[in-house]
Amino acid sequence: MNSIIDDQSLASAGLVRMQWYRERMPLVTEVNQLFKQQQVLKGMTIAISMHIEPKTGFWVEGLLAGGAAHIYLVGCLGTTKKDTAAYLASLPNVTVLAKEGDLYEDHKRYLKMVMAHKIDLFLDNGASLILAHHELKPGWNPIGANEETRTGKLLIEKNGVQPDYPVIVIDDSPLKQTFENALGVGQSVVDGFMRTTSLLVGGKKVLVVGYGYCGSGIAKKFRGLGANTLVYDMNPVHLLNAKTDGHWVGELHELIPEADVIITATGSFNVITEQHIPLFKEKVILANSGHYGFEINVEEIKQASQSVEIVKEGIERISFAEKSIYLLHSANPVNLAGADGNPIEIMDMGFALISYSAYRIMTNVESLQHGLQPVPKDIDSQVSKLFMNSLQ
Structure with a gap:
């Protein structure tokens, strides 16, 4: 599947812009290195629904370094940065489905395209992937999923979806809330x-x-x-x-x-x-x-x-x-x-929560129950300490 983006020629500009963010995200740097050393995602196919901007780009690099066989990245409506999308689409084994002016119908079409492939891990934002999987019933389940937002959790509950796999709700973390x-x-x-x-x-x-x-x-x-x-x-x-x-x-x-x-x-x-x-x-x-x-x-x-x-x-x-x-x-x-999203330090912490939760799914899924659940307390504690140290 080819990427669907605005302008591939912006890839080099996207890489240059990411440097400012890359140098200021020590928590993501650390977890990216962990993924690389342990090859946590070796051979896995990952689907991500996320705002596509430079902080996201650096985080996605770590998933690739962790051995992911392929990453399907679906953007969120109205928030895609064209240069970041182009840079990520230039990476091997990454398919980006996101244009700056996408409508809801485009978003739904991208999700349907992703569900045609067997996915091992959902990293979701707004429950787009989880709801698409429920609606389309592709005949397979992921090993597990993260859902970042309160909106996503509410949509899962409102639609009566009961995932037959673990879903860690990042927004239930007091660290993320506060x-x-x-x-x-x-x-x-x-x-x-x-x-x-x-x-x-x-x-x-x-x-x-x-x-x-x-x-x-x-x-x-x-x-x-x-x-x-x-x-x-x-x-x-x-x-x-x-x-x-x-x-x-x-x-x-x-x-x-x-x-x-x-x-x-x-x-x-x-x-x-x-x-x-x-x-x-x-x-x-x-x-x-x-x-x-x-x-x-x-x-x-x-x-x-x-x-x-x-x-x-x-x-x-x-x-x-x-x-x-x-x-x-x-x-x-x-x-x-209208701007660049949450401050770099905040999203450094946020993406660390997502990555360490994904690490738990991929290395110890037996410790998790099926359905919605909060971030494990030991992960909250670990990321809190890392975040505190990064602000010294």
């Missing part, structure tokens, strides 16, 4: 918003919808830059937490008319829909930080509009009879579509 979700996503979402809009944050009313680990981090970072932060969450405990953290809280229909910026961070679908159009302030900016852009029902909102036009790279103006609103990056994750 550092990658709250600290990393908070910083990177603000970064993506500022790079895309070139606007001042201070003084704006920013509504964060969802106050889990990611949402709380986003709200705190915006507040730290002088924004007036508003928070809505369906969970009353989360809402109380937001209140005591110093944010304005209330019902969604009360907060939307006040907001200059609305950012979704729920992991759910259809959080902002056509029914909210009458509530929007003139020129409100909509953005999403969740894995899938479906948190904002873009199709429904656009169908109700009079016109849609691109006014700046990554910004669409959606006009109605009585007002115009702005949408960032088609509701794809603003931190990756």
Whole structure:
């Protein structure tokens, strides 16, 4: 199977750009060396669904060095960096299926192509591979899988999927929740918003919808830059937490008319829909930080509009009879579509969690149960110590 990417001529540029990241990821460097020495993945075929950007690229190199016979890499919607995709596609035994402008239909087609091959290990993000395997029933099971996100876990549970193989949920790790979700996503979402809009944050009313680990981090970072932060969450405990953290809280229909910026961070679908159009302030900016852009029902909102036009790279103006609103990056994750994703140190830790969990699957699968389960505590402890040492 040939790779499907934007421009293979960008491979050398992708390699050059990776050098900055490669020099600043000591945890991934260490686990990559472990994989290489022990040939943990020797002869294995691996399927990955992941945001394709430089940090991912360095991590994938380690899987190859660990002996993987072939890697199928499917990108996530709206976040593919063309030069990284080109570099990875230039490596032997790697098939990359990801273009910058892919639609959901393209993503589904790529997954179907991958499922035509027997896969030994899924390294998933958003449960794309796990759900495709369940739907297509190819007649084989992987040895095991990782699922990185809360969104993916919710989709597996919502669809009643009970995998007949171990699935380690990286997002259930307190290490990921505390550092990658709250600290990393908070910083990177603000970064993506500022790079895309070139606007001042201070003084704006920013509504964060969802106050889990990611949402709380986003709200705190915006507040730290002088924004007036508003928070809505369906969970009353989360809402109380937001209140005591110093944010304005209330019902969604009360907060939307006040907001200059609305950012979704729920992991759910259809959080902002056509029914909210009458509530929007003139020129409100909509953005999403969740894995899938479906948190904002873009199709429904656009169908109700009079016109849609691109006014700046990554910004669409959606006009109605009585007002115009702005949408960032088609509701794809603003931190990756509009910037470079989570900070390098954070993803160094995150990819280490994924790799050590994959190591457990490939070397001691008998210690794991079938179905969803958290990262083993000893792996959390090990990566915590490594992460602490890397920050000295």
